[in-house]
Amino acid sequence: NAGVTQTPKFQVLKTGQSMTLQCAQDMNHEYMSWYRQDPGMGLRLIHYSVGAGITDQGEVPNGYNVSRSTTEDFPLRLLSAAPSQTSVYFCASSPHPPLPGGTVGLDYNEQFFGPGTRLTVL
Amino acid sequence: AQKITQTQPGMFVQEKEAVTLDCTYDTSDQSYGLFWYKQPSSGEMIFLIYQGSYDEQNATEGRYSLNFQKARKSANLVISASQLGDSAMYFCAMRESLSGNTGKLIFGQGTTLQVKP
Numbered sequence: 690n691a692g693v694t695q696t697p698k699f700q701v702l703k704t705g706q707s708m709t710l711q712c713a714q715d716m717n718h719e720y721m722s723w724y725r726q727d728p729g730m731g732l733r734l735i736h737y738s739v740g741a742g743i744t745d746q747g748e749v750p751n752g753y754n755v756s757r758s759t760t761e762d763f764p765l766r767l768l769s770a771a772p773s774q775t776s777v778y779f780c781a782s783s784p785h786p787p788l789p790g791g792t793v794g795l796d797y798n799e800q801f802f803g804p805g806t807r808l809t810v811l
Numbered sequence: 812a813q814k815i816t817q818t819q820p821g822m823f824v825q826e827k828e829a830v831t832l833d834c835t836y837d838t839s840d841q842s843y844g845l846f847w848y849k850q851p852s853s854g855e856m857i858f859l860i861y862q863g864s865y866d867e868q869n870a871t872e873g874r875y876s877l878n879f880q881k882a883r884k885s886a887n888l889v890i891s892a893s894q895l896g897d898s899a900m901y902f903c904a905m906r907e908s909l910s911g912n913t914g915k916l917i918f919g920q921g922t923t924l925q926v927k928p
Contacts, residue, residue, distance in 0.1 A: 720914055731815070731902060731918030732856075739912055747915060779856060786912045798844075798906075800916065802856035 690715050693803035695780050701809045702770040710765040710806050712780030720786040721763040722747070722800070723755065725776040732779060738763055739786035770810045778806045814838065815903050815919035823925050824893045831878070832888040832922045834903030840864075842908040845886040846916065847877065851899040859901075862886060893926045900924075 696711045714721065722737040734747030738757040752774060754766040763782075767774060780803040787798060816835045824830040836845065847859040862870045862877045870877040878887040890897055900923050904916040 722914060724916075729920055731904075731920050732916070733918075734913065734915045737913055737915070739914075745913070747913060777854065781856075783914065787906070787908075787910070787914050798914070799846075799858050799861065800914070801858070802848075804853075804855045807854075 692716065693780055693782050693801050695778075695803035695806050697806060698804065699807045701811065702767075703811050704771060706770050707766070707768050708770065710767075710778055710780075710808070712763045712765065712803060713761050714763075714780075714782040714801070714803075715761065716782065716784070716801070717760060718782035718784050718801075719760070720784070720798075720800075721757065721780065721782045723753070723763070723765045724779045724781065725749065725774075726779060726805075727776050735765065735778075767808075770808075772810045774808065775810045776808060778808060779803060813919075814917045815905055817901075817903055817919035817922050819922045820920075821923040821925070823927055824890075826895060826926055826928050827892055829889060829891045830893055830924065832890070832901050832903075832924065834886045834888065834919060836884050836886060836903070836905050838884075838905065838907050838909075840907040840909050844906045845877070845879070846904040846906070847875070847886075847888045848902045848904060849897075849899045850902065850921070851896075856902075860888065890924075895926050895928060898924060898926045 723735040724732040736755040738744045781800040783800045845862045849857045903919040
């Protein structure tokens with residue numbers, strides 16, 4: 690298994706350009722998510738998906754779109770890049786989504802992270 | 812208010828010694844999970860250890876153990892017999908049942924660990 694893969698590894702954009710960050714996993718995981726990592730702020734959830742055809746917003750969704758047409762792929766789209774979107778982007782997956790209201794403390798549900806994409810917007 | 816607090820921005824440890832990385836958390840949830848991740852200079856996030864709020868025993872994974880003190884809301888990571896390859900940034904994270912099916916992990920700001928030969 691390749692695990693979670695992300696492309697590209699590095700990208701430089703100009704303000705206003707659009708691009709898609711690719712994420713794929715070959716573990717048949719239902720749940721996938723996107724995080725961004727900014728200095729001194731840890732990681733923050735952008736969007737997530739609990740299965741093919743189902744996506745929803747996380748903590749910082751503005752400026753980003755996602756889709757999930759297959760179990761394997763979960764691309765993140767920047768429609769009009771802004772300097773505030775300069776960050777490192779991580780895609781993650783886990784075998785199953787958390788159950789709403791489920792007992793997290795008993796639900797060991799490791800998230801596997803991809804290698805990250807370092808994006809700079811000038 | 813910070814949900815996950817890692818008060819040590821940077822730490823040094825001598826090779827082969829043990830080191831404790833601090834993590835305190837804030838939640839009103841009874842059901843939550845605590846995670847530690849390692850991020851080496853290459854940038855990837857590597858899962859180390861998990862502790863569920865209902866687990867009565869401290870989690871252990873090889874040289875990693877989690878010192879879980881529920882009443883104090885702390886989940887410190889202990890690395891025994893440090894190795895040069897342990898030099899990295901370490902993140903504590905929490906998932907609450909309040910987050911529903913978002914799967915959202917709340918991360919601390921991280922602690923940079925440097926292991927000295």
